[in-house]
Amino acid sequence: MTMQPENETDLIIGLDFGTSATKAVIRDSFAATGVFPVPLNGAHPGINGYLLPTRVFRTGETYSLEQGTHRVANLKLGLLACRAKSPVTEFNDCCAFLAFVIRRARSWLFTEHGDIYRRHALNWRLNLGLAARSYQDKDTVTLFRRLAWAAANLAADPGADTITLEKVDHYRLRSLSAASDEPAGVADFDWSGVDAVPEVSAQLQGFMSSARWDWNSRPVMMLVDVGAGTVDSAMFHVRASADGGGVLTFYSSRVEPNGAMNLHRARVDWLLSLLPDAGNDEATGAHLAAISMPTDRLRPIPESVREYLPAYQLEVIGQDVDEDFFVKRYRAEVAGSINDAKVGKGLPSTQLQRVPLLLCGGGSRMRFYGRIGEAINTTPGWRVGVEIVRLPVPRDLVDTGWHADDFDRLSVAYGLSLAGHGGTTLGTIVRAIDVPEIRPYLPAEREDRFVSKDQM
Template identity: 60%
Template sequence: MNGIAASLTAEPENETDLIVGLDFGTSSTKVVVRDAYAATSVFPVQLSGQRSGIESFLLPSRVFKTGSVYSLQQGTENISDLKLGLLNCRAESPVSEFNDCCAFLALVIRRTRAWFLTEHRDIYSRHALNWKLNLGLPARSYENTAIVQLFRRLAWAAANLAGDSEATDITFEKASEWRIRSHEMTKWDNTGLSLPVEFGCNDVDVVPEVSAQLHGFMTAARWDWRTRPVMLLVDVGAGTVDSALFHVRAPDNGDGQLTFYSSQVQQNGVMNLHRARVASLNEMVPSGDEHQDAREYLRSISHPTDRLRPIPESIDQYLPGYQGTDAGIDTAFQIDRYRRQVASCITDAKVGKGISVRQLTRVPLLLCGGGSRMRFYGSIDKLINNTPGWHVSVELMKLPVPRELADSGWHGDEFDRLSVAYGLSLSGDSERSLGKIVRAIEVPDVESYRRKDVADRYISKDQM
């Protein structure tokens, strides 16, 4: 099974839509497939089946290349920093960065389809399968229409490259072909016609990652958005921390409206903390041949962003036996970078949008992302609440596990790694969307929260 074919049969008896939620992370990529119409509908994809536990669902965000042929397994060239490389590219129309990401995502989609059609052959052997794709994007990038269009073109090109029967091997030349063709999307977008390819314009979308997580949260927890409509989300990833303060309006019927008061995406994620530590340790290690092994070790661990293993909790755990490790780098990074980013997100809402301090009391703080399980990042509520004279307070919360995954054995310590992909798979589910997303412009009136009961401080088991 190579994942090129969309279905298992040419003579279907049934038909359904499969929505692929693809979380293209800096260090790892995750995928959840959702059947839009089936009762048992959610399928987290084991992209790394040779691994065990949660790691079997995490694929390092890197691609190998030998000559012009790309591979997920091996090759003479190892290309990492895929997503950041494309986001940071200054070219008006990136070429190599686009092609590398396109090839990687096409290989991920093929692996997803091959896994799905193998694992669930008994259910879908007689189905015509209509595949759709939702790709995540940092909220701050979503403010930039050029980046949104670039990543929408990327999603469209990768999806169609994955299904290209003439591309048995995914090559640089084939990725270039679909990159060039992706410019056709702007010609077809509002014509009401369909491109003569497997994935049309309406079959791919780019969605802010935080809104995907929020939609997953709203699905899993029966939250009272009418009395507590303001929430702060902090998503700690490998490369970046994505923080957003937002308001949710929950109408009686139809989709909600999500308004970003402010959002911040900065290079304060786990691997950037790791690199700051390594740089500090390099300055500390004495010269001399007897310290060459320590310098070589630091060099070997300094750059990869596709690392799946957790980094040490503190800098003094990197080089046991060396005295005088400068723990000040941890404090500086935590206070001057991490806390400052989250605080700036709140300040932007206070100053730029006029939200009063009384509306920022006991704001629910949804902390998620792979890095949030580190104590270093997990104490952000204390860092905010203990800031002298600031008069802002937050309540730390964790993502609840949706019932449909809890019933199959998933728990919170694992689900947060898949929360973005899960939320992305909800878009288009039975004609639903992620709700109307309003960029950080107009702010609706919000009443300050007044606690009515102690039990309101918690999400009870009946709310899960």
């Protein structure tokens, strides 16, 4: 910010690239209370001001965050679903969007806190979140690290006042060189200054640095993070160290498309299937079709499928779509995570009682998703007990004025900003695929051997 700096500091951007909303936190490594949540969507009140819809617009060759002839949503899922070894269109759309986000975050910091950093030399670092299951695939990790590098340098390019397809593609190609240790030209962010970090690990590191917890007596924890597109579920062991690094050992980790927007789509598809074939309900069908697809909405979906068409009375024999989704998809995923740890890794039942369950994410506010703790504790044969705990608000977070219960929406971005803090990382992360069995799993009773339909 000045040619003659009087001081120097490291600024770390934690960027949570979500399916429906993206969040950013900037951390000053050397300030005691220097963690700034960025109001990326500042026109909205409360927590929504910090949640930017994950979408970008394109008109011809020009990208925009605000408007355009072509609206591109499903950015993250589209990139992850692309089967090409080196995606082009999907990568470029994501890169343009994230460059806007990074540029907006840095601009906000200089506008709101320019007096603090006016005479500082600033060393920037960017950490981009990645699903824990994706972190087990090295090619996906490299892809997201390339995305972080390209977006960060595009955002910092003074010649890119307008973000165009040509500029985006230029940085996509340069990112291939940067990832291969080939000369990539002069860049504000070098390859070592960006990283792709498991979102669950970041979230847990934030919890470890904020919570007062007896890790020695209760080292096994479970996390269920309900997002718009996916539900992340994991069971892990925490070994905290005096320096705050610690070791996170994953016994299981699942990411499945059971998030709130996929519940919403399942409900819409189910309702459409119930409409009569005759043309009397064309308006209802058109309404349902119109609301079925968006993944970038910030408003919560209804609590029940029965709230979608209040003019209709639903009479269901057997399970409706809500109960079917809960049992066969959401609860089955969580059951799978427990089973992966219990049977796949041999985690003994003695360590599966009073397990702290971190239930978080925007979807966790719905009663539909919030009853998973009760489901775990009351399902016959699981022999697992959980206690739901909430993520505490860290002391070093600059006061924002929103409710403390909303912090979990920013917890991934906060945790991502810890990587590289003071030269440290998020500690040691041991992937589930690298964890051997603790011991062979030998059920002591027939009830443990038999898996009934009620347990899935």
